[in-house]
Amino acid sequence: MHILLHDFAGHPFQAELSRVLARRGHRVTHAWFAGDTGPKGRMARTEGDADTLAFLPAGQDLRYSKTDFLRRRAGDIAYGQELGQAICAMKPDVVISGNTPTEAQEGIQRACRQTGTPFIYWCQDFYSVAASRLLARKLPGPGHLIGGYYRFLERRQMRRASRVLHITESFRAQTDAWGIPRERVSVIPNWGALDEIGVLDRNTAWAQANGLGPGTRFLYSGTLAMKHNPELLAGLARAVTAGDQVVLVSAGVGADGLAARAADGTLPGMRVLPLQPFEVFPQVLASGDILLAVIEREAGTFSVPSKILSYLCAGRPIVLAAPGDNLAAQILRETGAGQVVEPEDTEGFAAAAQAFRDDPAARQAAGAAGRAYAEAHFDLERVADKFETLFSEARNGL
Structure with missing residues (x-):
């Protein structure tokens, strides 16, 4: 199948998952926010990668700010629109998206609804809940209202998703409270890039x-x-x-x-x-x-x-x-x-x-x-088995 795996942060372990899935014969497009300054995995084809693997840097031209709320919000919306346009153009068989700001995720999911593409909400954290708590502390009053809006969006995105994927069983309590049917919620814990990170002498x-x-x-x-x-x-x-x-x-x-x-x-x-x-x-x-x-x-x-x-x-x-x-x-x-x-x-x-x-x-x-x-x-082959099962369930409406 053609899988679009989107990780806004560009973490190493998720890029390695895309590589394994491509080696298994899937066509994989790995997308991430190229304008983010955080640590990144290997975001380009390297020797030994399958021909069916492609990397899609998104948001390279955005004027993004993590300290200016209005500029950040505008950037999130523009980012979601840009990636949504890519989804509409390539029409993948399934989209999985994680680590994504709520309003950016909104544009991605909207494109999936327009194209009839199964959308998997990869819940690395409850972005809206964390943002609500921070905003309430930093902006008493307005922060509560803004946080409530983000909680509304994230809850709706999960309810509309083909599947919700948690990284820990403890996250189920929140999706239970939001009325997400348990049969549409899966759990696959995160992992580290074990094959890439070895135990080395300190004097590197x-x-x-x-x-x-x-x-x-x-x-x-x-x-x-x-x-x-x-x-x-x-x-x-x-x-x-x-x-x-x-x-x-x-x-x-x-x-x-x-x-x-x-x-x-x-x-x-x-x-x-x-x-x-x-x-x-x-x-x-x-x-x-x-x-x-x-x-x-x-x-x-x-x-x-x-x-x-x-x-x-x-x-x-x-x-x-x-x-x-x-x-x-x-x-x-x-x-x-x-x-x-x-x-x-x-x-x-x-x-x-x-x-x-x-x-x-x-x-x-x-x-x-x-x-x-x-x-x-952190056995990546076993992790990939679980993701293949998840993608098949999403495509088949299970």
């Missing part, structure tokens, strides 16, 4: 090229957006001893603020570097001794930091600031692959990271536990 070529010192490296990789609290990383940078470094490989408003403070000497323990291409991403992760992740409480229940799945593949201990009911937090606690603190616990975050620094045996055990979990759960 990337670490040497960037002059990372011999001290302990606390590494954060990924965007720092509205749903991330940069003060957790700043607090750790203030707490580290001489010779140790908090290495931030990032982009976004939070990263920009931390970079300015590192440059003026306010955070001498921090080093800020730009996001890196996926080709060196395994080296980036291996360069860290302890890997860091943060997510705000308002977003944490319905958002699972995908970076955690890559961190597990890298075989390094993880310190995560997130609500206790977050899926990533549950994985770390159950496997022993890292430590979890509450999203507001700046002191606890720094203490957990420093505890790993001071206990090499604990670092090794946590890293090994994470890698073992990845090897047991």
Whole structure:
């Protein structure tokens, strides 16, 4: 079949799924927002890829802003219209779309309805619920109304979808509350790019090229957006001893603020570097001794930091600031692959990271536990089997 797989964020693991599906004989068009600054997978054909695989960069000419609400909304609408036009032109057999702003998703789903194409809503998080909580806090009054509008749209999109795909069973409670029939809801957990991210020595070529010192490296990789609290990383940078470094490989408003403070000497323990291409991403992760992740409480229940799945593949201990009911937090606690603190616990975050620094045996055990979990759960062939079943059910109206 012809599958259009759309991942607004451009994550590595979803690009690898498209590659496997294409190798199985499907025609796969992998679309993503090319104007986004976040970390990306291999978004181009490489040696060994099937001839039936194509990449569709969308939104390259958009004047997009993640800090200006009106410009961001206009960009989301324009993006959905652009991808909707592509869907109408190519008429794929099935469309699956995830990580997508609500109003962008609206245009994509509208095109599928016009062409009679089965549409699968890939629920990586409840975008409207997280946005509602953030807006209510930042814009009391108007934020509630705007959030209500987004919840209306997302609920309607799920009700109209051929299938809804969750990444965790815990998301079912929300679709149950929204009246989505359970027989149209499936669950396939996310995975990390296990075959691409190995356990490497810390002194990688990337670490040497960037002059990372011999001290302990606390590494954060990924965007720092509205749903991330940069003060957790700043607090750790203030707490580290001489010779140790908090290495931030990032982009976004939070990263920009931390970079300015590192440059003026306010955070001498921090080093800020730009996001890196996926080709060196395994080296980036291996360069860290302890890997860091943060997510705000308002977003944490319905958002699972995908970076955690890559961190597990890298075989390094993880310190995560997130609500206790977050899926990533549950994985770390159950496997022993890292430590979890509450999203507001700046002191606890720094203490957990420093505890790993001071206990090499604990670092090794946590890293090994994470890698073992990845090897047991991130079999991409088995994942692809589940997606093929899902696509067939959507096409057949099951």
